[in-house]
Amino acid sequence: xxxxxxxxxxxAEDQFAGFLDLYSDRLRGxxxxxVAHRSETPQVAVVVGGGSGHYPAFCGIVGxxxxxxxxxxxxxxxxxxxxxxxxxxxxxxxxxVVLTFxxxxxxxxxxxxxxxxxxxxxxxxxxxxxxxxxxxxxTESERRGIAGDFTxxxxxxxxxxxxxxxxxxxxIGRAANAATRTFGVAFSGCTMPGATSSLFTxxxxxxxxxxxxxxxxxIRDEPLKTADELARLLVTDLLASAxxxxxxxVAVILNGLGTTKYEELFLVxxxxxxxxxxxxxxxxxxxxxxxxxxLDMGGLSLTLMWxxxxxxxxxxxxxxxxxYRKQNALLTGLRPAHTGHDSAEAHDDAPTPHTSALPxxxxxxxxxxxxxxxxxxxxxxxxxxxxxxxxxxxxxxxVKGADAALxxxxxxxxxxxxxxxxLRKAGQAWAAAAGGTSGVxxxxxxxxAGAALDDQAAKFxxxxxxxxxxxxxxxxxxxxxxxxxxxxxxxALLPFVxxxxxxxxxxxxxxxxxxxxxxxxxxxxxxxxxxxxxxGRARPLADKSVGTPDAGATSFSMIVRALETLAPATERxxx
Numbered sequence: 124x125x126x127x128x129x130x131x132x133x134x135a136e137d138q139f140a141g142f143l144d145l146y147s148d149r150l151r152g153x154x155x156x157x158v159a160h161r162s163e164t165p166q167v168a169v170v171v172g173g174g175s176g177h178y179p180a181f182c183g184i185v186g187x188x189x190x191x192x193x194x195x196x197x198x199x200x201x202x203x204x205x206x207x208x209x210x211x212x213x214x215x216x217x218x219x220v221v222l223t224f225x226x227x228x229x230x231x232x233x234x235x236x237x238x239x240x241x242x243x244x245x246x247x248x249x250x251x252x253x254x255x256x257x258x259x260x261x262t263e264s265e266r267r268g269i270a271g272d273f274t275x276x277x278x279x280x281x282x283x284x285x286x287x288x289x290x291x292x293x294x295i296g297r298a299a300n301a302a303t304r305t306f307g308v309a310f311s312g313c314t315m316p317g318a319t320s321s322l323f324t325x326x327x328x329x330x331x332x333x334x335x336x337x338x339x340x341x342i343r344d345e346p347l348k349t350a351d352e353l354a355r356l357l358v359t360d361l362l363a364s365a366x367x368x369x370x371x372x373v374a375v376i377l378n379g380l381g382t383t384k385y386e387e388l389f390l391v392x393x394x395x396x397x398x399x400x401x402x403x404x405x406x407x408x409x410x411x412x413x414x415x416x417x418l419d420m421g422g423l424s425l426t427l428m429w430x431x432x433x434x435x436x437x438x439x440x441x442x443x444x445x446x447y448r449k450q451n452a453l454l455t456g457l458r459p460a461h462t463g464h465d466s467a468e469a470h471d472d473a474p475t476p477h478t479s480a481l482p483x484x485x486x487x488x489x490x491x492x493x494x495x496x497x498x499x500x501x502x503x504x505x506x507x508x509x510x511x512x513x514x515x516x517x518x519x520x521x522v523k524g525a526d527a528a529l530x531x532x533x534x535x536x537x538x539x540x541x542x543x544x545x546l547r548k549a550g551q552a553w554a555a556a557a558g559g560t561s562g563v564x565x566x567x568x569x570x571x572a573g574a575a576l577d578d579q580a581a582k583f584x585x586x587x588x589x590x591x592x593x594x595x596x597x598x599x600x601x602x603x604x605x606x607x608x609x610x611x612x613x614x615a616l617l618p619f620v621x622x623x624x625x626x627x628x629x630x631x632x633x634x635x636x637x638x639x640x641x642x643x644x645x646x647x648x649x650x651x652x653x654x655x656x657x658x659g660r661a662r663p664l665a666d667k668s669v670g671t672p673d674a675g676a677t678s679f680s681m682i683v684r685a686l687e688t689l690a691p692a693t694e695r696x697x698x
Contacts (some may be wrong), residue, residue, distance in 0.1 A: 125419055131317025135175040135197045146445045150185050151460045153213040155206025158192040159185045160460040165216035167283040167292045171276050172224050174199045179446030180272055180415045188442030189280035196558045199337040199514045201229035205555040207237035219247035219289035225268025226254045229560040247289055251296035255305040257364040258333025258342050269336045270378040270415040271303040274428040281440035306360050307424025309334035309341050313417050322515045336417045337514035354394035357425040369429040374438045375409040380422040476541030476578035483542040483583045490686055491532045495525040497685040505674050512668035521678050524557030524565055546573025564599045571598035585627045596620045610654040612675035619644035641683040648672055648680035
């Protein structure tokens with residue numbers, strides 16, 4: 124298990140500080156990650172990223188011939204859009220930026236938002252999403268990105284290092300993804316820093332087939348096989364899922380997930396290699412070891428990338444990074460990395476609000492305090508719910524976002540800001556600090572709720588309350604694209620909003636309206652236990668999810684129930 128930490132909440136940041144000190148001769152830390160010292164010749168910037176807990180991915184592969192920069196989120200949590208933007212700006216060398224990451228909802232949202240921001244500033248930004256996990260879906264576009272991240276990132280980095288323009292770098296990255304397939308198994312779950320038990324368990328003498336790299340269990344459990352039998356399973360399933368256009372030459376990775384010993388990997392490779400050769404494949408510069416891990420998970424995965432002449436050149440190209448090197452890559456001729464751009468936005472002064480807005484501002488601040496306290500009190504339970512078919516990070520992520528939002532709100536309130544300004548700053552802070560799907564959604568929701576209010580308004584009544592709640596919900600549904608029945612936050616959110624708006628329109632006392640809506644949200648959240656997930660990390664584990672409510676819907680219902688304590692104050696704000 125993961126036994127060394129100071130404060131478990133700061134594990135990702137603390138370990139990264141040590142990493143940066145160790146490799147300061149070849150890379151530099153920036154807000155959100157690290158960038159490589161650059162060569163004299165500018166090149167397309169390849170920025171990789173995802174959550175911590177996967178070393179050598181992602182920061183361990185920053186250097187000549189590989190990634191230009193890496194964005195590092197919290198453990199198993201996508202980095203925030205602000206972090207992606209910060210690293211991309213620092214890595215940019217005037218030739219454009221390619222953002223590349225595994226296919227997860229939070230990563231897609233955060234990297235997508237950062238890409239749009241970069242494009243608005245005139246930086247040509249492309250996105251290459253890795254979809255190599257054949258166990259997660261029969262449809263390639265819906266597959267997760269696991270150890271195949273490594274082959275795709277390597278191809279992109281080599282293409283950029285060879286001086287190709289951004290169109291060619293993007294094309295080669297997409298070709299590498301289309302040619303890559305991965306299949307893996309887990310022998311044991313991984314343990315989050317500070318936790319006393321693993322995110323999931325595998326029955327004794329069994330293995331989880333089709334694992335994820337965020338601590339997710341396998342798609343199904345099967346009796347544990349011998350090394351030879353496991354090798355046959357991996358090779359057989361991968362060859363059955365080969366791309367339509369394939370060659371006879373393959374790059375191969377036998378990847379350890381964290382605690383499977385190298386000797387065990389060598390044992391499996393002893394059978395994998397001849398099986399591939401018997402299938403008519405020629406193995407090109409194989410890698411056996413830990414390249415994309417999952418903290419202390421026991422398990423392994425097999426990755427094949429079918430090579431044409433171009434992809435083979437990229438796979439064999441020299442590289443020199445903290446965790447991965449190929450011969451002839453040198454550090455000579457390098458100069459310190461560009462100091463980059465300070466991505467922290469200027470803290471402009473809050474406009475002076477109308478006096479009528481100040482009581483509402485105090486109410487909003489009290490609400491955020493209640494929200495943060497509620498998430499702290501329920502973080503463990505939310506993590507337990509999320510771990511059934513996900514990565515168990517929902518409680519920790521909600522706490523991180525709520526704390527950041529509250530700190531930003533208190534800072535704004537100390538400057539006598541109005542409710543609109545406080546909510547907008549709270550939302551921005553939540554999204555920047557928390558990352559992940561919930562971080563994006565809650566951040567956008569709070570910011571939109573604030574934008575729906577006017578700090579110069581002379582009164583705040585039912586209409587303003589309804590508008591803010593409606594804006595909160597619209598931002599989440601527009602960004603997350605979830606619909607009722609998908610087993611997400613939306614399944615509790617929309618019934619809450621519908622109930623509240625209906626009651627407010629019928630002149631129901633606002634306190635009573637909120638209480639009724641909160642009860643509706645609670646019932647709707649409980650009802651998600653019968654649903655199967657259609658979006659997010661839990662989708663490949665749909666059957667395991669049945670019987671457990673959705674963590675996002677549950678946390679939302681907890682929050683709106685807790686906010687009932689503020690209902691009398693809400694009533695006083697009405698005309």
